[in-house]
Amino acid sequence: MQNIFNFLANPSRFRVFSEKSYPYALFMMIILISVGLWYSLFNSPPDYQQGETVRIMYVHVPAAWMAMMVYLSMTIMSLFALVWRHPLADILSKCSAPIGASFTLIALVTGSIWGKPTWGTWWVWDARLTSVFILFLIYMGHITLVRSFEDEYKGARAGAILTLIGAFNLPIIKFSVDWWNTLHQPASVIKLDGPTIHIDMMIPLILMALGFLFFYFSFLLINVQTELNNRKLKKLFIQNFSKNN
């Protein structure tokens, strides 16, 4: 395990690795999302109570999972960046933030569209909706902070520090529906005593979740490549500039 981290710590080696693995991640994402969409739109039963509206779940729930997953991975990578000074961890954390913010926005918008026919309202200030909204604001604050540094090395480190401070919101989101009795339903898939969701709905949900996971991987890889190329370009520019003068 240690060797993998050390191997990928070299930026140019990581770039080769990411360029090689990017097509596979993209391929997996396209396959999983298209199969998952087919399952969720045509090959899964409508809910006995909500009817066809339940199909929003296959986008809403994976997006919400990913919103939390991305923040969790950002937290772990920030820990790596600050404790072991891993040279790529803060870039990975920085490049995850826009993807996580998009997932959070998707979860909020689809949830609101789903809420209108089932709850009869676009938005309620219940615990889970509020805490996911706060997560979105934390993501946006993170992006703004990182962008406001002129030195991108410093910006990425500052983002890592901020990620760790914001991490305490994560357990609040996860357990808000269990702690407070609110309009949002409690967890029905990730539970200690097994899922309480029917297998026909479980299959498309898992497929979509995996598809979203590979969406995250592929976009993270291409974001990191862009970041590394930008840094290299800047370095080359300075080298040429000092050579010519």
Next chain:
Amino acid sequence: MKKFYRLILRDMHLVIKGSSDAGAALLFYLLAIIMFPLSSGTDTNLLTSIAGGAIWVAALFSSLLSLDRLFRSDFEDGSLEQLVLSGISLETIVLSKCFAHWLTNGLPIVILSPILAMIIGLDISYWWVLCSTLLLGTPSLTLIGATPAALSCAIGKGGVLTALIILPLMLPVLILGSGAITAEILGLGGSGHIYALAAILPLSLFVVPFLASKALRLGWE
């Protein structure tokens, strides 16, 4: 420990001399609370129901405003660097700064809150909830805001950006604090919220000194 007291005394001395804006932040707290009856009408029932939230929002904004300058003046004139060079660990300095900020901003807010609660129309039987939530919540506000304040020193500019970063982090504390009062008024019992607030305080006390000093060192790089 002696150094810790000396550091706090130094910050308090600066406040008393008037070279810090702690007094202005307190005045802002009073003004912000007066805004609520002026803007949402003088209906006593309405004011009673929003009183807890109003006091909490005012406390949050007051600490937000003063947090921007928590490290800034010492960071810019180099005295923070001198303190570190003199052998005091940066984590101790961060903790003492936070404690001094709480003494000059959080504690007066807690002391003033019963009087303001009376003005705004909160019933006398809920004072203990208000005071205990503020007593647990204001140090958490200071500690949570310390890291973004240190980061804003590293950027070199503060103002709106600091507020933008700090506010979402402070929102859970605000929700729990005002939620305790609302739950108590509704007869549900606010102790659950108070326990959650009491959990946030030691957690942030443990984590913040390390992260804030990381952020300050980032500014020196």
